[in-house]
Amino acid sequence: MDEFMQAAIAEARQGLAEGGIPIGSVLVHQGRIIGRGHNRRVQQGSAILHGEMDALENAGRLPAQVYRESVLYTTLSPCAMCSGAILLYGIPHVVIGENRSFLGEEALLQSRGVALQVLNDADCIALMQQFMAAQPALWNEDIGE
Amino acid sequence: MDEFMQAAIAEARQGLAEGGIPIGSVLVHQGRIIGRGHNRRVQQGSAILHGEMDALENAGRLPAQVYRESVLYTTLSPCAMCSGAILLYGIPHVVIGENRSFLGEEALLQSRGVALQVLNDADCIALMQQFMAAQPALWNEDIGE
Numbered sequence: 623m624d625e626f627m628q629a630a631i632a633e634a635r636q637g638l639a640e641g642g643i644p645i646g647s648v649l650v651h652q653g654r655i656i657g658r659g660h661n662r663r664v665q666q667g668s669a670i671l672h673g674e675m676d677a678l679e680n681a682g683r684l685p686a687q688v689y690r691e692s693v694l695y696t697t698l699s700p701c702a703m704c705s706g707a708i709l710l711y712g713i714p715h716v717v718i719g720e721n722r723s724f725l726g727e728e729a730l731l732q733s734r735g736v737a738l739q740v741l742n743d744a745d746c747i748a749l750m751q752q753f754m755a756a757q758p759a760l761w762n763e764d765i766g767e
Numbered sequence: 768m769d770e771f772m773q774a775a776i777a778e779a780r781q782g783l784a785e786g787g788i789p790i791g792s793v794l795v796h797q798g799r800i801i802g803r804g805h806n807r808r809v810q811q812g813s814a815i816l817h818g819e820m821d822a823l824e825n826a827g828r829l830p831a832q833v834y835r836e837s838v839l840y841t842t843l844s845p846c847a848m849c850s851g852a853i854l855l856y857g858i859p860h861v862v863i864g865e866n867r868s869f870l871g872e873e874a875l876l877q878s879r880g881v882a883l884q885v886l887n888d889a890d891c892i893a894l895m896q897q898f899m900a901a902q903p904a905l906w907n908e909d910i911g912e
Contacts, residue, residue, distance in 0.1 A: 663828065670815065670824045670852065679815045683808065686911050706851020706872070707815065711911040727851070730875075766831050766856040 626650050627719060627741065630695045633660040633673065634749055640665050643764055644749040647677040647696040649713075651688055657681025663764055672764070673697065674704035678711070689713050697746045699726035701765060709734055719746030723754060724765065771795050772864060772886065775840040778805040778818065779894055785810050788909055789894040792822040792841040794858075796833055802826025808909055817909070818842065819849035823856070834858050842891045844871035846910060854879055864891030868899060869910065 626648055633646025637660035649657040659676025662668045671679070674696050689711035699721035700708065708716060708731060715737045721728065728738055754761045771793055778791025782805035794802035804821025807813045816824070819841050834856035844866035845853065853861060853876060860882045866873065873883055899906045 667828055668824060669826065669828055669856075670820050675815050679813060681814065683812055683814055683908065686908065689911060702851040702854035703848065704851070706847040706849070706854075709847035709851075711814075763828065763831065766834060 626655065626693070626695045627697075627717060627743065627746075629655060629658060630673075630697050630719065631743075631745055631749070633658055633677075634697045634746070637661050637665075637673070638749065638753070643760065644753050645673040645696070645698045647673040647694065649677050649681045649692055649694055651692045656684075656688070656692070661764070664760070670703065672701065672704050674700055675707060678707055686712065693717060695719075697743075698750060699724055699728060699740070700731070701726045702730075705731050708736060715739075717741065719743045720750065722747055723750035771800065771838070771840045772842075772862060772888065774800060774803060775818075775842050775864065776888075776890055776894070778803055778822075779842045779891070782806050782810075782818070783894065783898070788905065789898050790818040790841070790843045792818040792839065794822050794826045794837055794839055796837045801829075801833070801837070806909070809905070815848065817846065817849050819845055820852060823852055831857065838862060840864075842888075843895060844869055844873060844885070845876070846871045847875075850876050853881060860884070862886065864888045865895065867892055868895035 630646040634644040638644035642664040643661040646660040657677045657680045662671035693715040695717045697719035705727035718740045775791045779789040783789035787809040788806040791805040802822045802825045807816035838860045842864035850872035863885045
């Protein structure tokens with residue numbers, strides 16, 4: 623696996639170590655990580671800091687052109703909110719660690735021309751499966767169910 | 768106009784007074800405001816705190832059922848990110864101050880069963896028109912253009 627998905631997994635593991643939901647993400651521009659993050663629902667009591675949102679927030683304010691030259695890596699298929707952020711900023715390419723534990727808005731993203739690459743990586747799947755089994759109520763809260 | 772859109776406009780005006788982008792929002796549950804916010808791009812250097820996102824964040828962690836009984840008020844038609852957040856949490860009803868300055872993902876929301884009410888309120892339009900004329904680069908940054 624490439625270094626960027628490894629960095630997203632490292633973020634997910636950091637979130638788990640903090641008692642949080644193990645989903646991580648990095649934003650990569652021209653071969654360099656410019657934002658990294660992980661889900662902060664537990665740690666910050668946040669309703670909006672999913673892993674992808676945290677990575678975008680930590681990347682800071684950027685010109686539109688930077689997003690359009692970037693790739694977003696996320697350990698889990700992006701939900702409606704994170705998919706909407708991808709569309710807002712016109713990020714053209716998303717690499718997804720896995721979509722077996724949760725299938726987000728991949729069809730919407732593809733219908734708008736976003737290129738998706740789904741790895742179904744064993745580490746990403748194991749992180750989510752263990753978390754979902756251990757804390758189903760927290761997981762349901764995170765996806766609005 | 769009802770008190771809730773007035774509260775969203777008050778948030779937008781507060782953002783403008785802070786030197787920010789004049790878009791505000793409130794989340795209303797069973798006739799009571801449970802979250803309020805405004806765009807924080809300038810004030811916090813935020814890429815994700817649009818008015819609606821700020822209102823959701825300030826409402827805090829909530830059970831899914833609360834969102835499903837809530838109405839989101841926003842002074843401007845919600846962009847892809849904010850629309851995605853509405854879909855994630857299953858907010859069934861959105862009241863929109865105006866959609867003439869910017870038309871967000873209203874068609875997507877309606878296709879997923881979200882009820883929309885567009886007021887095209889003169890105060891909301893004036894706030895955006897004056898801001899967009901004064902700071903076009905900042906506005907374009909906010910919508911990823």
